[in-house]
Amino acid sequence: MHRVTLNSILFCAIASSPLIAQTGPGIVAASGYDAFAQTPGIISNPLSQPTLTPGALVLLELEGRFSQAVAEGGGKAFGSWFAEDGVTLNNGKPAILGRTAIAAQAQWDPKTYQLSWTPQGAQMGPSNDMGFTWGHYEGRSKDKNGEPVVISGRYFTVWKKLPNGTWKVALDASADEPPATGECCTLPKP
Structure with a gap:
């Protein structure tokens, strides 16, 4: 045996x-x-x-189209991907509510500022009409002396399917690059 x-x-x-x-x-x-x-x-x-589920693949495909549109069209393209009631949350800044306000704030030219991102994961909700993606972003520009400036961090995007079948960004949140591994949960000392 x-x-x-x-x-x-x-x-x-x-x-x-x-x-x-x-x-x-x-x-x-x-x-x-x-x-x-x-x-x-x-x-x-x-x-x-x-x-990867079929729903996650849908979200990753949307994320790719969103990224490509922003690479080509800059801030104007960024704002156009949001739902009418969309929200942005950026590190240390107040929330921006609504597509009109988001578009008004997103006025960068892709020739002077390049925003790119790479999704690292996606999950679709059980009803297949809402899901989220997350990953790493990078923004590149030049300072007044022509020196390169690079910002990077993590992002989280919530997608929702509208009644007409189109997908829009409901929430886009970003934060500066996290501290080195092992320091994520350290609280400041009083």
């Missing part, structure tokens, strides 16, 4: 080794845990997840 069990275990290990070799870095279990990540719990390349 023990011999059969040991042989079965050995056979399973040998038979599955090509599958394990194929997974490589960035393949993530359905739980979101990446066994190959250098820091447990951190997803090294979530876009290579074999478990």
Whole structure:
């Protein structure tokens, strides 16, 4: 009996080794845990997840179109992607409410300021009419002396499907790049 069990275990290990070799870095279990990540719990390349749902793919495709439109059209394009009642929350700044107000604030020219971002994950809600994406953004410009200025951080975008079937941004939030690993939850000392 023990011999059969040991042989079965050995056979399973040998038979599955090509599958394990194929997974490589960035393949993530359905739980979101990446066994190959250098820091447990951190997803090294979530876009290579074999478990992306059709809803997540819709959101990632929207995110790609949104990013491309902003790369080409700057702030004007950015504002056009928001729902009428959309909201932006930016690090250290008051909330901007409504597409009109967002468009009025987003007046940058893509020739002088380039905003780009890379989604790192997406989830669609159970009714398939709302979901979110998150990832890393980067803004590039030049200061008055012509020196490059780069800002970067994390973003979180909530998408909603309107009654006419189009998707719009309901909420876009961003924050400066987080502190180094291990410092995320340190509170200031009084």
